Amino acid sequence: MSAPLYREAAAPVADRVRDLLSRMTLTEKVGQVNQRMYGWQAYERTSDARGGHRLTDAFRAEVAAFDGMGALYGLQRADPWSGVTFADGITAADAARVADSVQRHVMQNTRLGIPVLLVEEVPHGHQALDGTVLPVNLAVGATWDPDLYEAAAAGAAAELRARGGHVALVSALDLVRDPRWGRAEECFGEDPYLAARFTEALVRGMQGSGPTYAPDRAAVVLKHFAGQGATIGGRNSAATELGPRELHEIHLVAARAGVRAGAAGVMAAYNEYDGLPCAANRELLTGLLRERWGFTGLVMADGCALDRLLRLAGDPVAAGALALGAGTDLSLWDGCFPRLAEAVERGLVSEQALDAAVARVLTLKFRLGLFERPYVGEGRAHSPALAEVSERLARESVVLLSHDGATLPLTPSAALSRVAVIGPNADSLPQQLGDYTAPQRPGTGLTVLDGIRAVAPPGVEVTYARGCELVGDDRGGIADAVAVAAAADTAVLVLGGSSAREADTRFDSNGAAVVAFGAPVGMTCGEGVDLAELRLPEGQLALLDAVAATGTPVVVVLVQGRPHAVPELSGRAGAVLSAWYPGPWGGRAVADVLFGRAEPVGRLPVSVPRSAAQLPVFYNVKDHGYRGYVDQPADALYAFGHGLSYTTVEYGEPRLSRTRVPVTDPALTCTVGVTNTGARAVRETVQLYVRRVTGATSWPRVRELRGFARVDLAPGEHAEVAFVIEADTLASLDRALEYAVEPGELLLETGPSSARTNGALLTLMPW
Numbered sequence: 106m107s108a109p110l111y112r113e114a115a116a117p118v119a120d121r122v123r124d125l126l127s128r129m130t131l132t133e134k135v136g137q138v139n140q141r142m143y144g145w146q147a148y149e150r151t152s153d154a155r156g157g158h159r160l161t162d163a164f165r166a167e168v169a170a171f172d173g174m175g176a177l178y179g180l181q182r183a184d185p186w187s188g189v190t191f192a193d194g195i196t197a198a199d200a201a202r203v204a205d206s207v208q209r210h211v212m213q214n215t216r217l218g219i220p221v222l223l224v225e226e227v228p229h230g231h232q233a234l235d236g237t238v239l240p241v242n243l244a245v246g247a248t249w250d251p252d253l254y255e256a257a258a259a260g261a262a263a264e265l266r267a268r269g270g271h272v273a274l275v276s277a278l279d280l281v282r283d284p285r286w287g288r289a290e291e292c293f294g295e296d297p298y299l300a301a302r303f304t305e306a307l308v309r310g311m312q313g314s315g316p317t318y319a320p321d322r323a324a325v326v327l328k329h330f331a332g333q334g335a336t337i338g339g340r341n342s343a344a345t346e347l348g349p350r351e352l353h354e355i356h357l358v359a360a361r362a363g364v365r366a367g368a369a370g371v372m373a374a375y376n377e378y379d380g381l382p383c384a385a386n387r388e389l390l391t392g393l394l395r396e397r398w399g400f401t402g403l404v405m406a407d408g409c410a411l412d413r414l415l416r417l418a419g420d421p422v423a424a425g426a427l428a429l430g431a432g433t434d435l436s437l438w439d440g441c442f443p444r445l446a447e448a449v450e451r452g453l454v455s456e457q458a459l460d461a462a463v464a465r466v467l468t469l470k471f472r473l474g475l476f477e478r479p480y481v482g483e484g485r486a487h488s489p490a491l492a493e494v495s496e497r498l499a500r501e502s503v504v505l506l507s508h509d510g511a512t513l514p515l516t517p518s519a520a521l522s523r524v525a526v527i528g529p530n531a532d533s534l535p536q537q538l539g540d541y542t543a544p545q546r547p548g549t550g551l552t553v554l555d556g557i558r559a560v561a562p563p564g565v566e567v568t569y570a571r572g573c574e575l576v577g578d579d580r581g582g583i584a585d586a587v588a589v590a591a592a593a594d595t596a597v598l599v600l601g602g603s604s605a606r607e608a609d610t611r612f613d614s615n616g617a618a619v620v621a622f623g624a625p626v627g628m629t630c631g632e633g634v635d636l637a638e639l640r641l642p643e644g645q646l647a648l649l650d651a652v653a654a655t656g657t658p659v660v661v662v663l664v665q666g667r668p669h670a671v672p673e674l675s676g677r678a679g680a681v682l683s684a685w686y687p688g689p690w691g692g693r694a695v696a697d698v699l700f701g702r703a704e705p706v707g708r709l710p711v712s713v714p715r716s717a718a719q720l721p722v723f724y725n726v727k728d729h730g731y732r733g734y735v736d737q738p739a740d741a742l743y744a745f746g747h748g749l750s751y752t753t754v755e756y757g758e759p760r761l762s763r764t765r766v767p768v769t770d771p772a773l774t775c776t777v778g779v780t781n782t783g784a785r786a787v788r789e790t791v792q793l794y795v796r797r798v799t800g801a802t803s804w805p806r807v808r809e810l811r812g813f814a815r816v817d818l819a820p821g822e823h824a825e826v827a828f829v830i831e832a833d834t835l836a837s838l839d840r841a842l843e844y845a846v847e848p849g850e851l852l853l854e855t856g857p858s859s860a861r862t863n864g865a866l867l868t869l870m871p872w
């Protein structure tokens with residue numbers, strides 16, 4: 106007897122899906138859209154001397170309940186929430202074997218032998234023991250280098266597949282519109298164009314090209330769809346007040362780019378839009394995503410999000426039906442989708458709707474080649490090449506915010522024989538890694554103190570004092586810090602925040618940290634850790650004052666996951682750098698910049714506010730001509746796109762190849778001359794903005810980023826940077842919320858940041 110069609114590798118995927126779907130029972134179909142088990146509960150460490158693993162009874166029961174399993178989340182996840190450590194978790198040496206045992210059990214103990222999707226968090230590298238950690242997304246955005254990130258994404262995908270994973274969950278779609286939000290570090294920045302370019306790079310790097318996936322490429326699910334970065338007050342998972350134009354102009358741009366790039370899936374966000382949570386919003390998931398954009402991939406619910414629909418639907422069965430009918434295909438840990446059979450039987454949702462969701466899950470499994478290549482076999486440990494890319498990302502993400510022109514770089518001389526390294530972030534590896542990070546093996550990575558010691562030239566002594574705790578108003582170590590600073594030629598003060606989860610951190614059912622006002626917590630950022638105040642903690646400010654009072658030149662390095670408001674640094678520090686959360690090798694990256702072994706090339710992916718009171722402060726506000734507050738300026742302390750170097754760069758006026766173009770054929774070139782007028786080499790990020798002067802059918806924004814180019818210039822070198830201007834560059838949303846090139850006048854502006862531009866006038870003719 107011949108094999109069923111779905112087993113024929115040469116048959117078209119759509120035909121294989123139809124054949125398999127026709128053979129499935131209602132129970133089996135429901136099993137394919139469920140992902141309700143925490144993966145770390147699927148195995149346990151055995152007591153034999155070799156430290157093996159075995160599958161749990163709970164896992165076997167879950168497979169048996171639906172005669173199959175659609176997806177298993179987080180088999181290899183390790184962190185304080187899961188409680189998984191090196192003592193009981195899956196290391197790189199074990200990963201492929203354990204993943205294969207999971208797959209083998211599912212395929213050999215179910216009627217149809219459908220393989221399971223192994224879904225893993227890859228927020229900044231695979232969140233698993235021995236996974237290579239990358240800088241967080243906010244640091245990646247600061248590189249303004251999508252090509253470098255594409256290489257990192259490809260390396261992370263290869264590492265994931267080598268360990269048996271198939272699907273990577275990656276934050277990409279959220280924007281930092283309010284830096285009080287604890288998940289700011291997971292965003293590429295505040296700007297939709299910049300986020301879109303990195304989202305495209307992520308999809309290309311993770312997935313490759315073509316309808317099927319190579320064995321070293323993974324399917325990517327983009328988080329979160331949509332508007333989660335616009336929650337009121339920077340409050341995690343809270344309501345939004347987005348209108349349709351703001352949603353489309355700002356919060357859907359990266360998602361649209363990811364869909365066009367071929368992303369395998371998107372994750373519906375926790376927040377509501379227009380009164381409906383995203384996972385239950387048919388207008389968003391079906392009307393826009395599928396019907397208007399033509400998306401054919403998966404929509405996954407966020408963790409336990411469907412359980413939140415009980416307040417709308419009344420019971421778990423109706424809640425599951427509501428989400429499925431809206432366009433959600435795959436659950437995550439909830440108790441609603443497991444009861445979809447009841448929903449079908451009660452007539453709350455059609456079996457055809459369930460079939461459509463199951464078909465999308467099966468399609469991804471066929472595209473990944475899991476029916477032909479279900480097992481990994483021999484895996485491998487982390488890639489040294491990916492670690493090198495991680496360090497390069499860290500180095501290129503360092504932003505020089507301010508500089509007096511003399512303090513940096515630190516160079517050996519009679520005036521520099523001792524460097525004091527001070528501060529709560531100077532010697533803590535966990536505090537430079539960010540949220541969603543697995544435990545690290547001892548000896549992995551370098552702190553800022555380690556990096557400075559490794560890079561400091563011979564004859565330069567490096568001393569250290571912690572000075573204060575990360576949070577609170579602790580001042581017990583300030584006296585020691587003052588003594589160390591006073592005896593040094595330069596003091597490097599390493600301040601900022603931390604998303605490092607501790608063993609005693611309390612967590613919600615979805616993994617978010619549970620914190621409350623007045624409760625002691627060592628985190629200042631991360632999921633569930635929102636701030637009302639963006640100033641540095643009182644202890645850090647007191648340390649800054651005390652060290653600055655010694656008269657020793659001060660360099661401040663901010664290791665942080667959000668832009669803090671730091672007006673106090675003005676006049677106290679000769680130089681200020683932001684290193685975001687630069688990852689395990691970020692300490693050496695920072696040190697390379699401090700000592701001039703690398704030039705500071707990072708540029709701000711977010712605006713840095715003067716205070717929380719002036720929010721919002723993102724650069725691309727509506728252009729209503731607001732003049733500012735009475736008590737402080739309304740503009741940012743450091744503007745989007747800002748970043749200094751150790752040299753000086755001059756920009757000429759932008760020149761247009763055509764100054765009048767028809768809306769039907771608006772192609773032209775914008776060219777600007779850029780000259781390195783200093784004594785050191787520079788990598789300059791030349792930015793292109795579009796500003797509407799007249800015309801358009803809706804009120805314009807002050808300016809919008811529409812292009813950027815990075816150019817290397819030797820001392821004295823001049824370059825002509827040309828931007829090709831096309832319809833996409835000039836298009837804006839019309840009243841029908843469709844992109845169109847509208848008649849009127851625009852300024853095409855070029856410069857080193859959103860606050861320092863020169864413009865050339867372009868007229869768009871209606872004919």
